[in-house]
Amino acid sequence: MANLNWKPFxxxxxxxxxxxxxxxxxxxxxxxxxxxxxxHCMEVRYRGMFHALFRIGREEGIRALYSGxxxxxxxxxxxxxxxxxxxxxxxxxxxxxPEDETMVINVFCGVVSGVLSxxxxxxxxxxxxxxxAQGSLLQGSMMSNFINIYQTEGTRGLWxxxxxxxxxxxxxxxxxxxxxxxxxxxxxxxxxxxxxxxxHFISSFTCGxxxxxxxxxxxxVRTRMMNQRVVAGNPLYKGTLDGLMQTWKNEGFFALYKGFxxxxxxxxxxxxIVSFSNKIYGVSSYTVQxxxxxxxxxxxxxxx
Numbered sequence: 001m002a003n004l005n006w007k008p009f010x011x012x013x014x015x016x017x018x019x020x021x022x023x024x025x026x027x028x029x030x031x032x033x034x035x036x037x038x039x040h041c042m043e044v045r046y047r048g049m050f051h052a053l054f055r056i057g058r059e060e061g062i063r064a065l066y067s068g069x070x071x072x073x074x075x076x077x078x079x080x081x082x083x084x085x086x087x088x089x090x091x092x093x094x095x096x097x098p099e100d101e102t103m104v105i106n107v108f109c110g111v112v113s114g115v116l117s118x119x120x121x122x123x124x125x126x127x128x129x130x131x132x133a134q135g136s137l138l139q140g141s142m143m144s145n146f147i148n149i150y151q152t153e154g155t156r157g158l159w160x161x162x163x164x165x166x167x168x169x170x171x172x173x174x175x176x177x178x179x180x181x182x183x184x185x186x187x188x189x190x191x192x193x194x195x196x197x198x199x200h201f202i203s204s205f206t207c208g209x210x211x212x213x214x215x216x217x218x219x220x221v222r223t224r225m226m227n228q229r230v231v232a233g234n235p236l237y238k239g240t241l242d243g244l245m246q247t248w249k250n251e252g253f254f255a256l257y258k259g260f261x262x263x264x265x266x267x268x269x270x271x272x273i274v275s276f277s278n279k280i281y282g283v284s285s286y287t288v289q290x291x292x293x294x295x296x297x298x299x300x301x302x303x304x
Contacts, residue, residue, distance in 0.1 A: 028052075030259035053065070067136075074142070079117045079118060082121070111170045122161070123146065133227045152229070176210060179206060179210040179211075208267035217247075225243060
């Protein structure tokens with residue numbers, strides 16, 4: 001324990017919180033797009049990300065674009081901190097030098113840290129999504145809403161959607177890391193680009209596209225399950241597979257890709273804010289550590 005480096009936990013969490021605040025309105029549009037069109041709520045209010053931004057701002061006020069920001073920041077303080085800290089700590093158990101890392105080790109450590117952190121932080125995710133989806137309809141403070149969910153739905157209510165949340169985390173890591181690595185090696189190996197910041201961002205956007213394509217269907221089910229308030233009777237979806245099949249059957253295949261654009265486009269601003277935040281918060285050794293994580297394609301899935 002004496003050798004445990006606390007800096008990845010602290011600075012990783014702080015950078016995650018800054019990036020969350022900066023990109024939160026985009027995330028809110030993703031949630032609104034994903035929950036609309038269900039069998040119990042057939043109205044389609046938003047035609048896309050920009051239409052959602054303008055309509056929410058016009059009808060509900062600018063502050064509505066930050067509905068749920070408190071549990072979102074709490075989520076990043078826990079989820080983001082645990083994830084980056086656990087990831088780095090796990091890797092040190094397998095390798096002592098960065099050059100000894102392999103794709104298998106990175107994917108394994110990423111999956112374990114992602115599943116662990118997202119599962120522990122699930123209650124904050126549930127409240128964030130409900131506040132984003134319901135806006136002003138959900139009154140009261142963050143703590144009072146946590147208590148209300150626990151009193152009316154029990155512990156299960158706070159951990160609603162935890163299975164698709166863990167599945168999404170595993171899918172994102174398993175897809176994005178290899179795609180990042182392949183894209184970066186191709187760009188450098190072909191002579192098109194050198195090992196520059198631009199190369200990393202292009203690789204990051206490419207792996208983000210692959211990750212969004214692979215995980216968006218599960219993300220839709222996850223969002224809808226978390227937004228369910230089940231007091232009595234059966235939930236709308238019995239599980240991830242049931243949610244996928246019902247959504248496809250009732251709304252069509254492309255309903256599984258609701259919120260895809262904000263899900264993917266959020267990646268660019270997020271990475272930029274995280275990078276600048278680390279320069280502000282971090283020290284030189286940690287900056288080197290983050291640069292190594294970027295080089296291995298870990299920046300996006302660690303923080304998002």
